[in-house]
């Protein structure tokens with residue numbers, strides 16, 4: 001049984017997991033940032049400090065489990081906002097030391113990679129995993145657990161960041177992804193012909209800054225009432241293009257590697273059009289359920305379980321690493 005913490009950005013999350021089974025997963029999304037249109041690090045850390053202890057008490061109470069019944073404490077130690085990471089890390093270390101349990105530091109991206117196992121416990125590598133969230137766009141070949149090859153990544157904005165910025169340009173508010181998703185259902189996805197950027201031939205990298213700029217120019221060059229009238233059409237066209245960009249590279253990746261098993265994880269994997277298109281395209285594609293697409297501690301607990309099984313454990317001196325990367329092989 002693992003007590004897991006995730007505080008890398010603006011979600012405070014505490015979970016109790018056993019293998020791939022989630023006993024309880026409590027996630028609190030911070031609303032203080034909405035008026036700023038993005039996450040304010042100082043405010044995020046303060047909110048984590050305020051909620052992590054009561055949420056832990058509640059998780060243990062709801063599960064009817066006491067601290068001495070757990071086997072290990074898992075925590076995200078990067079990548080993320082340094083001050084946010086530190087709150088979870090200091091708290092996890094304190095709990096581990098007080099209860100004399102092992103500590104397992106987990107890379108947040110590895111947490112996302114393991115997230116589909118909560119709903120699909122029999123899922124095994126090799127597979128192609130696309131991580132798409134507010135902070136990340138990574139296309140990874142998961143050869144085996146802990147053996148990754150980076151196939152492609154974004155050269156500028158993350159996919160979710162592009163959704164958030166375009167939503168802001170269209171006056172849809174923050175967070176933008178779900179709002180674009182909703183309004184796009186009423187729009188014409190072929191209204192604006194956005195081009196898919198050509199990146200290095202055969203390359204599997206992504207770029208979203210071009211389409212973001214295209215939307216900004218469209219909004220600036222046209223009268224506000226026109227933009228207002230075509231908001232759903234612009235949102236739908238933007239979304240369709242981004243989904244096609246993601247699909248194109250995942251398809252290339254399956255062809256290049258011969259691996260047909262695909263997983264899409266992270267906040268943007270909630271996008272309804274993305275799910276629809278990917279399900280049409282791939283015979284074997286896995287999406288976590290909503291709770292586990294967004295940042296959550298359950299996926300950290302599941303990744304920690306596999307890490308522990310592989311004999312991995314972290315020292316109490318484990319630091320927060322804001323720019324932590326996955327260890328890639330060729």
Ligand code: KG4
Nearest residue numbers: 133134135160177178181267268271294295
């Ligand atoms: O994984 P996540 O909760 O946090 C990060 O690690 O970043 O992802 C949040 C991102 C935000 O950018 C949000 O706009 C996006 O996921 N998102 C969506 C949808 N729901 C959330 N993007 C597109 N369509 C959605 N339905």
Ligand code: ZN
Nearest residue numbers: 112133266295
């Ligand atoms: Zn994330």
